[in-house]
Amino acid sequence: MSSLIEQAAQRLAQLRRAGANMPEPSEPAPVPAARTVLADSVSVGKPVDVAPSKVTATTSRRVDLNMDALAAAGIVTPNAPRSQIADQYRVIKRPLIANAMGKGATPVENGNLIMVTSSVPGEGKSFTAINLAISIAAELDNTVMLVDADVARPSILRVLGLPTGPGLLDLLQDEQADLSTMLLKTNIDTLSILPSGTPHDRATEMLASDAMTRLIADMGKRYPDRIIIFDSPPLLLTTESRVLATHMGQIVMVVHAEKTLRSDVEDALATIELCPVKLLLLNQVRTNAGGGYGYGYGYGYGYGSKAA
Numbered sequence: 001m002s003s004l005i006e007q008a009a010q011r012l013a014q015l016r017r018a019g020a021n022m023p024e025p026s027e028p029a030p031v032p033a034a035r036t037v038l039a040d041s042v043s044v045g046k047p048v049d050v051a052p053s054k055v056t057a058t059t060s061r062r063v064d065l066n067m068d069a070l071a072a073a074g075i076v077t078p079n080a081p082r083s084q085i086a087d088q089y090r091v092i093k094r095p096l097i098a099n100a101m102g103k104g105a106t107p108v109e110n111g112n113l114i115m116v117t118s119s120v121p122g123e124g125k126s127f128t129a130i131n132l133a134i135s136i137a138a139e140l141d142n143t144v145m146l147v148d149a150d151v152a153r154p155s156i157l158r159v160l161g162l163p164t165g166p167g168l169l170d171l172l173q174d175e176q177a178d179l180s181t182m183l184l185k186t187n188i189d190t191l192s193i194l195p196s197g198t199p200h201d202r203a204t205e206m207l208a209s210d211a212m213t214r215l216i217a218d219m220g221k222r223y224p225d226r227i228i229i230f231d232s233p234p235l236l237l238t239t240e241s242r243v244l245a246t247h248m249g250q251i252v253m254v255v256h257a258e259k260t261l262r263s264d265v266e267d268a269l270a271t272i273e274l275c276p277v278k279l280l281l282l283n284q285v286r287t288n289a290g291g292g293y294g295y296g297y298g299y300g301y302g303y304g305s306k307a308a
Contacts, residue, residue: 059180060181060184061165063186065187065188066161069161075131076131076138089135092132099250100142100227100249101225108276109249111249111250111277112226112249113247113250115230115250116232116252117254118253118255119264119265120264121153122256123254123259125232126156126231128281129146129229129231130146130156130159130231132229133191133229134188134191142227143192143223144191145183145219147193147219147228147230148196149196151168151196151206154195155231156195156196156231157193162184162193166182166197167182167195168197169198169199170198171197172206172215175214175215179218182197204238207233207240207241208244213247232244232245235268236268242271245271245272245275252279253265253268253279253280253281254283255281255282255283258284
């Protein structure tokens with residue numbers, strides 16, 4: 001059976017013989033390859049042999065964050081009424097953004113890579129990482145990727161009310177995997193999330209692997225306007241978080257007010273001494289009204305080996 005192009009040429013010849021005023025045919029425009037193969041396969045019964053990579057586009061998954069539920073949990077949300085915690089995060093994020101975009105007092109290598117950690121578990125680092133990511137994403141000039149790198153105890157998706165799925169660990173196991181297929185695009189246009197991924201027996205060791213080093217370098221340099229926030233394991237719990245810290249330009253260390261031991265804070269700071277920028281964020285500060293505890297944050301900025 002004639003191909004589509006041959007049929008068109010025959011029809012053109014018939015019209016010309018009938019006296020129709022048609023221009024001389026030029027070289028026919030190519031038919032899209034996938035469509036041509038499919039047409040031939042239908043007419044002659046041959047199987048279609050098309051490389052999937054040429055016809056399948058890789059896209060990120062889309063998820064919607066429940067803004068009302070997040071606000072009720074004390075998390076900063078875009079377009080929410082002004083609040084104390086939102087104001088505090090505006091102050092906290094300013095020097096971080098300046099350093100990330102090369103607008104700080106001095107240049108900071110890998111300034112767009114920010115690790116949020118703590119000395120021990122239970123100090124509020126994941127809560128801080130989420131709030132910081134959403135607060136920065138509210139800016140007009142930056143996009144934010146929030147990475148759940150606490151692979152032994154992941155909590156980002158649970159806190160945000162999202163289902164589990166592939167992510168960081170899957171990328172480390174298969175370096176040919178496409179990062180974009182693991183990302184979760186949220187209804188905050190400038191915020192995407194990389195989950196911790198499929199659980200693995202050697203998950204914590206994978207954070208210290210060469211594959212992690214290559215992945216971080218790729219993520220940090222792929223988009224110049226992107227700020228990447230890593231929710232990391234506590235510094236005194238595993239050595240992997242200390243290895244992760246060596247790739248960071250900035251580290252935010254969360255300290256639980258009136259709970260974390262001073263010795264733990266000092267020991268944790270000693271493990272990240274070489275990081276150029278360190279910020280101590282005091283969590284669960286006692287409020288003045290009623291003497292209770294709220295979501296308020298105290299903050300301090302430390303540059304160098306000791307932050308106070």
